[in-house]
Amino acid sequence: MDYLDRLTLSVWRLLVILIFAGILISSFTSEHFAHAQTLEDTTDLDDPDPEEGVEDNDEGIAYQTLFESDLDADLLELLEENAKLLTLSDRKPASEAALDRRAREDIETFQRILRSEGYYNAEISYRFDRQVEPLGVVIGVASGMLYKLESYIITYSGESESDPSPPEITLDELEIEPGTQAKAELINNARQKLLRLLGERGYPLAQILDQKALVDHASRVMTVNLDVDPGPYALFGPLLVAGLQSIDPDYLLNVLDWPQGEAFDRRQVAAIRRRLADMRLFESIRPELAETLDENGELPVTFHLTEAKHRSIGFGVGYSSDEGFGGEVFWEHRNLRSEGERLRLSLLGTQLRQRALAAFEKPNFWIIDQSLLLSAEARHQDGDAFKEKTIEGFIGLRRDFTDVWSATAGFRPEFSKINDNETSETDYVGLGFPVKVGRDTSDDLLDPRRGSRLSFGITPNIGDNEGVVHFLTSDNRGALYYSPFESDFLTLAARSRIAATFGEDTDDIPAHRRLYAGGGGSIRGYEFQTVGPLDASDDPIGGRSAVEFGFETRFRIGETYGVVPFIEGGSAFDEAVPDFSETIRWAAGLGLRYYTIAGPLRFDLGIPLNPRDRDEDFEFYVSFGQAF
Numbered sequence: 017m018d019y020l021d022r023l024t025l026s027v028w029r030l031l032v033i034l035i036f037a038g039i040l041i042s043s044f045t046s047e048h049f050a051h052a053q054t055l056e057d058t059t060d061l062d063d064p065d066p067e068e069g070v071e072d073n074d075e076g077i078a079y080q081t082l083f084e085s086d087l088d089a090d091l092l093e094l095l096e097e098n099a100k101l102l103t104l105s106d107r108k109p110a111s112e113a114a115l116d117r118r119a120r121e122d123i124e125t126f127q128r129i130l131r132s133e134g135y136y137n138a139e140i141s142y143r144f145d146r147q148v149e150p151l152g153v154v155i156g157v158a159s160g161m162l163y164k165l166e167s168y169i170i171t172y173s174g175e176s177e178s179d180p181s182p183p184e185i186t187l188d189e190l191e192i193e194p195g196t197q198a199k200a201e202l203i204n205n206a207r208q209k210l211l212r213l214l215g216e217r218g219y220p221l222a223q224i225l226d227q228k229a230l231v232d233h234a235s236r237v238m239t240v241n242l243d244v245d246p247g248p249y250a251l252f253g254p255l256l257v258a259g260l261q262s263i264d265p266d267y268l269l270n271v272l273d274w275p276q277g278e279a280f281d282r283r284q285v286a287a288i289r290r291r292l293a294d295m296r297l298f299e300s301i302r303p304e305l306a307e308t309l310d311e312n313g314e315l316p317v318t319f320h321l322t323e324a325k326h327r328s329i330g331f332g333v334g335y336s337s338d339e340g341f342g343g344e345v346f347w348e349h350r351n352l353r354s355e356g357e358r359l360r361l362s363l364l365g366t367q368l369r370q371r372a373l374a375a376f377e378k379p380n381f382w383i384i385d386q387s388l389l390l391s392a393e394a395r396h397q398d399g400d401a402f403k404e405k406t407i408e409g410f411i412g413l414r415r416d417f418t419d420v421w422s423a424t425a426g427f428r429p430e431f432s433k434i435n436d437n438e439t440s441e442t443d444y445v446g447l448g449f450p451v452k453v454g455r456d457t458s459d460d461l462l463d464p465r466r467g468s469r470l471s472f473g474i475t476p477n478i479g480d481n482e483g484v485v486h487f488l489t490s491d492n493r494g495a496l497y498y499s500p501f502e503s504d505f506l507t508l509a510a511r512s513r514i515a516a517t518f519g520e521d522t523d524d525i526p527a528h529r530r531l532y533a534g535g536g537g538s539i540r541g542y543e544f545q546t547v548g549p550l551d552a553s554d555d556p557i558g559g560r561s562a563v564e565f566g567f568e569t570r571f572r573i574g575e576t577y578g579v580v581p582f583i584e585g586g587s588a589f590d591e592a593v594p595d596f597s598e599t600i601r602w603a604a605g606l607g608l609r610y611y612t613i614a615g616p617l618r619f620d621l622g623i624p625l626n627p628r629d630r631d632e633d634f635e636f637y638v639s640f641g642q643a644f
Contacts, residue, residue: 077112077115078108085158101118104118127140133200136198136236137236140157162197163197163236163237163238165237167240168194171241173243189213192206203229207242217279218279222244248313250279251312252274253312255269259323262351263351264355297323297356327350329345330348334639337634340366342365346360347361360374376390388412400556401546401556402436404527408429412424420456422454424454429446430444430446431444442482448475452471455470456468462615462642470495471492475491485519487519487520487525489515489529490516491513495509495512496509496510506572508568510568511564513563515531517560530560532559533564533587534548536635537644541603541605562586564584565584566582566583566584568581570609570642575611578608579606579609582607605621605623606620607620614640615640615641618637618641618642619637621634622637
């Protein structure tokens with residue numbers, strides 16, 4: 017089959033997949049409304065309501081809105097987003113009186129917005145221009161001088177004499193500085209930060225009694241005076257949970273490790289909420305603080321919980337030109353015995369590889385933040401590198417040290433029948449002792465845009481492969497994600513892998529435990545496991561070391577689509593230490609992304625840059641989630 021035939025076949029396959037994906041996936045969109053805040057009113061400006069005199073037909077007054085202003089582009093855009101003259105322009109007013117009323121309402125709105133941005137002597141006017149067609153409504157805006165914040169004064173009142181003095185909170189902690197622009201957002205944020213900081217330092221019942229913003233038009237400065245009732249100094253009281261149905265409340269209270277009797281700190285409440293969310297057992301989690309302290313000076317806290325459905329089933333499909341069609345079907349129970357135990361049964365397969373897996377996790381095993389892991393797996397592979405039939409188990413522990421650091425250790429017995437295409441089928445009985453330490457600060461499992469992922473793994477192995485073998489494999493990976501703009505329309509992503517095996521020659525290591533490179537999860541553009549040493553028949557034989565590199569530039573187009581150019585490279589090596597004097601195989605490609613409510617659907621085309629005679633002209637991949 018020549019290049020054109022293969023390309024045509026891949027295009028037809030892509031069309032079939034796109035049609036199938038379109039049937040399975042629906043997208044959701046949301047509307048975003050800009051709003052402004054003022055010192056007098058901290059709620060969002062209301063969306064324009066239909067006004068008296070508005071008509072839906074073509075018999076009303078047609079008009080156009082023109083701005084004559086000295087504002088910068090961002091501030092002018094903010095006015096335009098909140099102008100009824102513009103947002104209701106397709107609904108003609110019934111008369112000039114109705115149009116005049118609409119314009120006057122906008123003038124009031126513009127005054128509030130400009131005050132919120134620090135312009136307290138702005139002059140805003142409007143007039144009708146009858147020399148243009150349709151009628152022109154000309155808005156004139158002279159912003160005037162920008163007002164500065166002269167001082168921000170906090171006064172405490174209402175505290176009991178027996179209470180400790182409220183903590184001194186500096187303006188630096190409130191991220192506010194005299195001399196800066198007197199913006200409502202800055203001042204209102206400082207007020208919220210003050211309440212948050214008081215809540216973190218033993219005063220969770222603090223309230224703002226009064227806020228006065230005094231404007232000196234002569235000096236063009238503002239003084240803010242905040243009158244605060246810090247409330248009583250509080251200790252953590254008893255923790256109560258409400259709404260449980262199938263989850264053991266004693267177990268839940270035990271693992272939450274509530275700090276009763278310690279100084280109250282709202283961050284602890286947030287941490288408990290995150291711990292509950294991480295259990296994946298609850299549909300809603302709402303903490304509620306009591307309104308008063310009990311007789312011990314403690315503040316009781318109640319968590320109102322709504323349990324989620326604990327059972328789920330699901331499936332996924334994918335395609336790659338080297339492995340063919342593939343998919344996964346799974347069933348999961350997340351509260352098997354009323355203490356958050358998880359059982360997952362899954363079937364995964366492509367035309368080259370198939371796997372049946374049962375995995376069990378017992379959280380908070382013996383101690384908090386430690387899980388017991390049990391799994392059993394049967395898998396089959398029939399590829400160019402080797403043929404495999406394996407039954408494998410795992411018994412181990414995972415320890416979560418922090419929110420981002422964790423470690424897993426255990427032992428892995430296995431029995432395999434292996435054919436490495438050079439020998440007849442052989443039996444391998446082995447025992448591995450994998451240890452892995454990981455750090456994950458990424459912000460999303462399937463579509464990370466910020467943070468990083470690191471994993472360091474080492475596995476000593478002992479087994480019988482037509483003779484006793486001892487070898488140790490180290491496999492280390494990292495990925496970095498960076499979005500330079502707040503809009504997240506651009507994400508830069510990079511990954512790397514370095515792995516090595518010590519203790520035996522390549523031929524003595526079972527083929528399925530050797531190191532390989534190439535394929536959809538490795539180097540797109542090359543066939544699965546084919547990058548590295550080849551035998552006389554151009555079949556891969558694997559190696560004792562491997563390196564991989566990958567770089568992506570992810571452009572998001574609106575809410576639904578994305579384009580991802582990428583380049584990847586690497587190889588496997590016969591030596592235990594990567595030999596960079598040997599050829600590194602590189603590939604480049606272009607991906608398309610279709611963003612769903614669950615994550616991105618991925619379509620990638622990879623082209624080898626320095627191919628060998630055995631390599632195809634391109635490889636194509638369809639799956640769910642980003643490549644890394």
